[in-house]
Amino acid sequence: MTNEHLLTTLRARFGDDAFTDVEEPHGLLTLTFQRELTLELMHFLKEGELGFTFLTTMCGINYPNNLNRELGMIYHLHNLVTNTRIRLKTFFPVLDPVMPTLTNLWATANWMEREAYDFFGITFTGHPNLIRILNVEDMDYFPMRREYPLEDQTREDKTDSFFGR
Amino acid sequence: MDHLISGPSGPEHTERRVQPAQEPLPLFSAAGPGAPLQLRDELNNELTTLNLGPTHPATHGIFQNILKMDGERIISGVPTIGYIHRAFEKIAEHRPFYQITPLTDRMNYCSSPINNMGWHLTVEKLLGITVPKRAQYMRVIVMELARICDHLICNSILGVDTGAFTGFLYVFQEREKVYEIFEEICGSRLTTNMGRVGGMERDFTPVALDKLRTWVKEFPTVMREFETMFNRNRIFMDRTEGVGPISAERALNYGFTGPNLRAAGVDYDVRVMNPYSSYQDFEFDIPVGTTGDTYDRFMVRQEEIWQSLRIINQALENLPEGPFRADAPHYYLPPKQAVYRNMEALIYHFKIIMGEIEAPVGEVYHSVEGGNGELGFYLISDGGRTPYRLHFRRPCFIYYQAYSEMVVGQSLSDAIVTLSSLNVIAGELDG
Numbered sequence: 001m002t003n004e005h006l007l008t009t010l011r012a013r014f015g016d017d018a019f020t021d022v023e024e025p026h027g028l029l030t031l032t033f034q035r036e037l038t039l040e041l042m043h044f045l046k047e048g049e050l051g052f053t054f055l056t057t058m059c060g061i062n063y064p065n066n067l068n069r070e071l072g073m074i075y076h077l078h079n080l081v082t083n084t085r086i087r088l089k090t091f092f093p094v095l096d097p098v099m100p101t102l103t104n105l106w107a108t109a110n111w112m113e114r115e116a117y118d119f120f121g122i123t124f125t126g127h128p129n130l131i132r133i134l135n136v137e138d139m140d141y142f143p144m145r146r147e148y149p150l151e152d153q154t155r156e157d158k159t160d161s162f163f164g165r
Numbered sequence: 166m167d168h169l170i171s172g173p174s175g176p177e178h179t180e181r182r183v184q185p186a187q188e189p190l191p192l193f194s195a196a197g198p199g200a201p202l203q204l205r206d207e208l209n210n211e212l213t214t215l216n217l218g219p220t221h222p223a224t225h226g227i228f229q230n231i232l233k234m235d236g237e238r239i240i241s242g243v244p245t246i247g248y249i250h251r252a253f254e255k256i257a258e259h260r261p262f263y264q265i266t267p268l269t270d271r272m273n274y275c276s277s278p279i280n281n282m283g284w285h286l287t288v289e290k291l292l293g294i295t296v297p298k299r300a301q302y303m304r305v306i307v308m309e310l311a312r313i314c315d316h317l318i319c320n321s322i323l324g325v326d327t328g329a330f331t332g333f334l335y336v337f338q339e340r341e342k343v344y345e346i347f348e349e350i351c352g353s354r355l356t357t358n359m360g361r362v363g364g365m366e367r368d369f370t371p372v373a374l375d376k377l378r379t380w381v382k383e384f385p386t387v388m389r390e391f392e393t394m395f396n397r398n399r400i401f402m403d404r405t406e407g408v409g410p411i412s413a414e415r416a417l418n419y420g421f422t423g424p425n426l427r428a429a430g431v432d433y434d435v436r437v438m439n440p441y442s443s444y445q446d447f448e449f450d451i452p453v454g455t456t457g458d459t460y461d462r463f464m465v466r467q468e469e470i471w472q473s474l475r476i477i478n479q480a481l482e483n484l485p486e487g488p489f490r491a492d493a494p495h496y497y498l499p500p501k502q503a504v505y506r507n508m509e510a511l512i513y514h515f516k517i518i519m520g521e522i523e524a525p526v527g528e529v530y531h532s533v534e535g536g537n538g539e540l541g542f543y544l545i546s547d548g549g550r551t552p553y554r555l556h557f558r559r560p561c562f563i564y565y566q567a568y569s570e571m572v573v574g575q576s577l578s579d580a581i582v583t584l585s586s587l588n589v590i591a592g593e594l595d596g
Contacts, residue, residue: 025528026290055420056532057541057563059556076530076543076558080417080431083438087530108420111566119254134247134595143255150259 001082003029006050013044021089030087038090039100045077045086046105052077052086055106058113060120062145063091070094071122101127119144210235215577219248223581225322226591230569230580237576242569246562250595257555261520262288262496263362265555270356272559273593275318276311276536277357278347283533286441287542288362291529294493298485300364301443305480306377307350307359308442308533309473310343313384315536316424316466316473319588323463324395326585327404332394339387342380349373363497364490374481381477388474392467402460409571409583410458419567422560423538425587428465429457435534446483447476459586466588495522520550537561537588561593 006029010019014037021032033041045052056076064070069091077086092098101124102109113124114133121142124130132139141148206212213236218229227248233240253268260268269280282304289296296304317340321333344354350373351359351366360366369377395401411421416429426433434451436444452468454461490497498517499510516522526548532541541558568587572580 026530028530030528054417056539057543057556057558059543059554061545061554074543074556076541080433080438085530106420107415107418108563108566111562115562132247134250136247143252150255 001050001079001084003027006084006086007031009050010041010044013048014041028085028087030089032089032091035090035092035099038102041088042075042102042105050079051081052079052084054078054080055102055108055112056085058102058109058116060116060122060144061089062094062120064094064146066091068093071097071120073099073116073122097122099124101125103127118142121145206235206240212240217577217580219245223326224584226589226594228565228589228591228594232577232580234577237578239572239575239577239580242572242580244565244569246565247595249591253596254555254557257552259551261522261550262524262552263517264520265552266360267356267358269557270358271592272557272596273315273536273540273561273590274355275588275590276315277355278307278311278359279315279533279535280540281357281359282308282442283531283535283540283542285360285362286533287529287531287544288496288524289491290531291524291527291544291546292362292493292496293525294363294491294496296364296442296491297488298443299487300489300491302480302484303365303369303489304360304442305444305447306477306484307347309476309480310346312473312534312536313470314340314343315588316470319536319586320395320463320466321391323405323459323582323585324401326582327401329394329398329401332391335387335394336391339380339384342376342384346373346376346380349376361490361497363493364488368489377477377481381474381481384474388470396464396467405459405463405582405586407456408459408579409575409586410456411567411571412457415567415570416457416564420563421538421567422564423535424465424469425457425462425564426538427451428454428461430455435532435539439532441531441533444476447479449473449476459582462586523548523550524552532558535560537590537593538564557596559593559596561589562596565589565594 003024007022018037019031019033023030054077056078058073058075061072061074062070063072071094072089072091075088077088097120099122101113103113103126110128111133113127114130116122117124117130118132118135119142131137135143213234215232215234216229217232218224219227229245231243231245251271253272257265257268266281266284269284270277272280317336321336324332347357347359348354349370351357411429413429413431416426417431421429422433430453432451432453437451449472452465452472454465494513496517499513503510504514524546526546528545530541530543532539538560539558540560543556543558544552545554547553564587568584572583575583
């Protein structure tokens, strides 16, 4: 399955302007889609003719300087029969970090979405158990957002003038 | 007689027995904090909440499972993970590329070289570096050695968990020899930090090659002994067959990869599907199971050890002559002698060590077949000196969430065996 075929099929189904920033870095078709399309698009990719039945991974991302597109989710899907991969991105404002859950399509989305919630504060509507997964439960910030520095700035026991702690 | 049964009942004894009123201790409970530990199901059977872990000798790592049990049978399990979370993705955003290799070591620490090579391959893909054939073959050798180590640990520990300690001792001697080979190749054993972006840090020394050739000759004997002990062992088979099964469909839905997926009957192997580092040059088979139970997972790993050995033999036999590194002076450290005598080499050395090398803008997803499945690196570079974002697809993290579904209805001892056969490595689980 070529990337052209993939793109044509997706555009035939969702319209020509549904996807922006179409790229092919290292041969991997990368598309940006509208958040509203998420469930419909994922369902089409998984259950439809394209057969992307395997959710390889998903992760959140934060671009603090992109106004109203500060946060994003990036999905990697894999068609194991034709060995085709596709990367799908969507961006939304940091003040409205809500995505629909994919747990109804893939059981594996459960912990991946919890991870994205834990680190980026993206909430997934319909998720069965959206709580922090790797960090402690009473943490009150989302550490992978760019605004949070690597080291805890409130600590005073680390004063390394060379590496700027 | 009466006083003998009921014990002393004088006023002085009664007084001593009175306990001061106190708050109940906060104990873990499957029904949430504060819920009673003794629960009852709809048939009025008494249920028990069992806190398995986080530091339990049978879990081989730090993860907790709060099990709700009806006698010996598990009704539900709530896993808690993150006990050794070290924020590698955040740290990686602040480090130059070569300093991220030691972070990858500490993910699946049973097969660190695979993680190292996976990371090097990802960066090389971003930078557009082609590694010479010899380095690719060397990488294949160390990756397959690491895979053998990983599978040996998993399978022998599974033996220990089913009550057979001997096999563990037999193969751990072989693992030790592999670690000696690693030591000879790169200087360290467990967390290897092996290789560099652009090749290997040095060629295989004659001692390393010697040790490798000896080991390849000696290992099959021990492996056959190990197989004799387990593969058709009645007790072992009774203990593992039908334990913790998962169907191929569920496994794919749960994102299983690697031996655990292959045990369910899906022949997905990254080495064959998307060959990297010259895997297409070698002839090997992908073993698959049928039922996805503990025995199948064990047998798939057993066979993969033989296949890895086959790859190592082919790579050793056809090890090409030539350089062990790419000609990429911007990214690959110059030889130390050149740093002392050559101005250009000194500048490159300084720039690389101080992390002042800028990577091109781009994004890369690269995956390798790790010990437990598809180990993916998703790297976004904004043209800076560190990754803008680095996401690790850690196979353990992804398939461990199926564990609570797999053990429902099983006995506690079967749950331990299932956990052991899934080969959940805490470092990879928590990232």
